[in-house]
Amino acid sequence: MASDFSAPKLSRPKTSTVIRRISYEAGQNLRLITVGVAVFIILLLGASFWVSKKGQEADEAVAHTVHNERLISVVQSQLQDAEIGQRGYLLTGDPFYLEPYDKALSGLGANVESLAVGVSDNRRQDGNVAVLRSLAAQKLSELRQTVERRRAGDEAAAVAVLRNGQGKVLMDGVRDVLERMRVEEESLMTVRANQARRAGFVLEMMVIGLALLTALLGVIAVRASLRRARSAEASRDELLQHLDxxxxxxxxxxxxxxxxxxxxxxxxxxxxxxxxxxxxxxxxxxxxxxxxxxxxxxxxxxxxxxxxxxxxxxxxxxxxxxxxxxxxxxxxxxxxxxxxxxxxxxxxxxxxxxxxxxxxxxxxxxxxxxxxxxxxxxxxxxxxxxxxxxxxxxxxxxxxxxxxxxxxxxxxxxxxxxxxx
The missing domain is CATH 3.30.70.1230 (Nucleotide cyclase, GGDEF domain)
Known part of the structure; x- marks a missing residue:
C-alpha cells in the first residue's frame, strides 16, 4: 500500500451530520418514553402515599383502641383495690389498709374521664360511659361512707352498710358495664386491625405493581430503542453508500x-x-x-x-x-x-x-x-x-x-x- 494519498479537502465541520440527526431522532423517541414513565411513576407514588397514609391512620386507630382497653382494665383494678382496702380497714381498723384505698380513689376519677374521651369516637359507647360514671360515683360514695363511720368509731354502722349488699350490687354493675365496653372495643379492634392489614396489603401490592410497571416500561423502552437503533443503522448504511x-x-x-x-x-x-x-x-x-x-x-x-x-x-x-x-x-x-x-x-x-x-x-x-x-x-x-x-x-x-x-x-x-x- 502506498504511503501518500491525495491531499484531503475537508470543509469546516457542520453541527448537524447524518449520525447526529439519527441520534437526535432516537433521543426524541426515548424522551417521550421517559416522560411517560415519569408520569406513571408520579401517579403511582401519589397513590402509594395515599395508601400509606390510610395504613398509618389504621395503625393509629388500633393503638387508640389498645389504649382504651388498658384504661378499662385500670378503672376496674382501681375500684377493686379501693374495695379491698375498705374491707381490710373495716375488719381491722388498721390505717395501713387505707393506702391502696386512698391511692385508687386519687386517680380513679381522672381515668374514668380519660376513658370517656377515648371511646368518644364510638357512639355506641356513650350509654356505657354514662352508666359507668353513675355506678362509679355511687360505689365511691358507699366506700367513703363506710370508711368515715369506721374512723368515727361506729364500727357497727359501717359493717351494717357493708352487709346490706349495696356495695356488691354496685360493683357487679361496674364489672358488667366495663365488660360491655371491653367487648365493644375488642369488636372495634378487629375491624381496625383488618383495615390496617388491608392497607398494608394494598401498599405492598402498589410497591410490587410499581416495580413491575417500571420493569415493563424499561423493557418497552429498550426494545423501542433497539428498533430505533436498527432502523437508524439501516438508514445510515444506505446513506453511507453515497458518501465520499x-x-x-x-x-x-x-x-x-x-x-x-x-x-x-x-x-x-x-x-x-x-x-x-x-x-x-x-x-x-x-x-x-x-x-x-x-x-x-x-x-x-x-x-x-x-x-x-x-x-x-x-x-x-x-x-x-x-x-x-x-x-x-x-x-x-x-x-x-x-x-x-x-x-x-x-x-x-x-x-x-x-x-x-x-x-x-x-x-x-x-x-x-x-x-x-x-x-x-x-x-x-x-x-x-x-x-x-x-x-x-x-x-x-x-x-x-x-x-x-x-x-x-x-x-x-x-x-x-x-x-x-
Whole structure:
C-alpha cells in the first residue's frame, strides 16, 4: 500500500451530520418514553402515599383502641383495690389498709374521664360511659361512707352498710358495664386491625405493581430503542453508500491532565490552551494537515499520508517539550498523540469510520509527550523515518470489535527535525 494519498479537502465541520440527526431522532423517541414513565411513576407514588397514609391512620386507630382497653382494665383494678382496702380497714381498723384505698380513689376519677374521651369516637359507647360514671360515683360514695363511720368509731354502722349488699350490687354493675365496653372495643379492634392489614396489603401490592410497571416500561423502552437503533443503522448504511471515501491518516491529540488544570485555574488554563493552539496550528498547516474537529483540549487532524502525520506529531511533541523547559514541572502542558491510517468516510467536513475510532483509542495509550501508532502506520513509515518502535501487541480497545496492533514511538525530536531538514 502506498504511503501518500491525495491531499484531503475537508470543509469546516457542520453541527448537524447524518449520525447526529439519527441520534437526535432516537433521543426524541426515548424522551417521550421517559416522560411517560415519569408520569406513571408520579401517579403511582401519589397513590402509594395515599395508601400509606390510610395504613398509618389504621395503625393509629388500633393503638387508640389498645389504649382504651388498658384504661378499662385500670378503672376496674382501681375500684377493686379501693374495695379491698375498705374491707381490710373495716375488719381491722388498721390505717395501713387505707393506702391502696386512698391511692385508687386519687386517680380513679381522672381515668374514668380519660376513658370517656377515648371511646368518644364510638357512639355506641356513650350509654356505657354514662352508666359507668353513675355506678362509679355511687360505689365511691358507699366506700367513703363506710370508711368515715369506721374512723368515727361506729364500727357497727359501717359493717351494717357493708352487709346490706349495696356495695356488691354496685360493683357487679361496674364489672358488667366495663365488660360491655371491653367487648365493644375488642369488636372495634378487629375491624381496625383488618383495615390496617388491608392497607398494608394494598401498599405492598402498589410497591410490587410499581416495580413491575417500571420493569415493563424499561423493557418497552429498550426494545423501542433497539428498533430505533436498527432502523437508524439501516438508514445510515444506505446513506453511507453515497458518501465520499478517502484513504487518510488520522491524528488524535489530547492534553494530559487538562480537567485537573481547569479545576485549578480555568482562566490561566484557557489562556495557555490558546497559546498552545497558536503554536501547533501552524505546525499542522505546514504538514498539510486539515483540522477536522476540536473539543476543548483535543484535536482531530486528517493528513494525506502517514509520513505527514508522524512528522507533524514529532514536531508538535518537540515544540511542546521546548516550551516546557522554561516552565516549572507543575505547569507543563503535554500531548498524548495517537495515529492510524486507513479508509475513512468524509461527509460535511467530518470524518467517520473505524480508522478514526482506532486513532482516538490509541491516543490514551501514548505516554505524556509520546506517540502511539497502529501497525498500518508503522508499516508505512519504518523504512523512511529513523524511529524506534516498542511493540505493545494486540490490544482490545473500547467499541472496536477486533484487537488493534499498537506501537509506541521512541524518538528524538531534534534528530528527526534535522533529518527532515
Amino acid at each position: 471515501r478517502k484513504l487518510l491518516a488520522i491524528m488524535a491529540a489530547d492534553i494530559v491532565g487538562y480537567s485537573r488544570m481547569m479545576e485549578g485555574d480555568e482562566t490561566q488554563t484557557l489562556s495557555r490552551l490558546k497559546d498552545v493552539r497558536d503554536r501547533i496550528d501552524p505546525i499542522i498547516a505546514s504538514h498539510s494537515g486539515s483540522i477536522v474537529t476540536t473539543a476543548g483540549d483535543s484535536v482531530l487532524v486528517a493528513f494525506a499520508s502517514a509520513l505527514s502525520a508522524i512528522d507533524c506529531a514529532v514536531e508538535i511533541q518537540g515544540a511542546m517539550a521546548a516550551d516546557n523547559e522554561e516552565l516549572p514541572e507543575a505547569e507543563h502542558l503535554m500531548f498524548r498523540i495517537g495515529i492510524n491510517v486507513g479508509d475513512v468516510i468524509v461527509q460535511d467536513g467530518d470524518v467517520f469510520g473505524d480508522t478514526v475510532n482506532v486513532a482516538a483509542r490509541l491516543e490514551p495509550m501514548a505516554d505524556p509527550g509520546g506517540i502511539c501508532i497502529s501497525r498500518a502506520v508503522r508499516d508505512h513509515i519504518r523504512k523512511q523515518r529513523h524511529l524506534t518502535f516498542d511493540d505493545l501487541g494486540f490490544l482490545k480497545v473500547k467499541n472496536i470489535a477486533h484487537p488493534v496492533s499498537a506501537f509506541k514511538v521512541r524518538f528524538d525530536p531534534a534528530v528527526q527535525l534535522e533529518a527532515l531538514g
